[in-house]
Amino acid sequence: MPIRFLPCGDTALTVEFGAGIDPGINAAVLAFEARVLETAPAGVIETVPTYRSLTIHFDPCLTDPASLRATLLSLHAETPRARVREARLWRVPVVYGGAFGLDLDDVARHHGLTSAEVIGRHAAPEYRVAMIGFLPGYAYLAGLDPSLALSRRQTPRPTTPAGTVSIGGAQALIASVAAPSGWHLLGRTPVRGFMPGRDPVFLFEPGDRIRFVPTDPSAWDALDRAAQAGEAVAERA
Known part of the structure; x- marks a missing residue:
């Protein structure tokens, strides 16, 4: 896959693999990151993967920059030999609709579906964490059922809760902290993707797989207390 280099000041360099949201491009990014981390080129401090x-x-x-670029070009040719971390599968409980997912019914009406059908289609795929970004621990997920794709809200909300599970365009998201959002809120999980003082601070990593598990609202309080105590709540499969 061809790449291009974009300078980012005098202390960073971006390696671009494509121009869109594509599973193959994202996989190439993560494989290349694995190769860079494996070889630890001189001077490299941190790597930040995105969709592309x-x-x-x-x-x-x-x-x-010139020396690093030459090294990276050489590593790019060797990327298929990288030892990519085995992707973990997380089962993430989600309470859909009502106060937990304010936009569920509107999304259903827009697509001519019942709310139960939206939940079924949203929870059916196995998602892949494409990137962590925007805010600490925000997990951007590839794999949304195309039949649920929907442009963002015309009027963003000034705040949405931590743990919000939402969709925007062709993307799905697990929010880690309370923040403004123009995405459509389908539900909420008690899982803390980002929790300072916990080990690990960030629960999800790029390349991880996610399965959503529809959960009864009656289970929320117990799960939320466990999450606040630092328990992962999400099950490793």
Whole structure:
């Protein structure tokens, strides 16, 4: 897959693999990141994967953009040999609709479906964490059923709860902290994707797989208490 380099000031370089949301492009990004981390080129401080690119932060006292670019080109040719971390599968409980998912019924009406059908289609796929970004721990998910795709709300909400499970365009999302959002809220999970003081601080990683488990509202309080106590709540499969 061809790549191009984009300078980001004097301490970072972005390697771009494509221009859209595509599972193949995202897989190439994560495989390349694995190769970079495996070989640990001189001066590299941090890698930041996205849907279609990998930003590499480096120490300009230890390397320079030209040298790093040459190294990365060589690594790109060797990427198929990278030992990619085995993807973990998480089963994430979600309470759909009502106060937990304010837009569920509207999304159903828009698509000519019942709310139960939207829940069924949303919970059916196995999603893949394409990237973590925007805010700490926000998990952007690839794999949404195309029949549920929907442009973002015309009027964003000034705040939405932590744990919101939502859709926007062709993407799905697990929000980790309370924040403004123009996405459609289908439900909420007690799972904390980001929790300072917990080990790990970030629960999900790019490449992880996600299965949503529709959960009765009566289970919310117990699950939420467990999550606040630092328990993962999401089950590793």
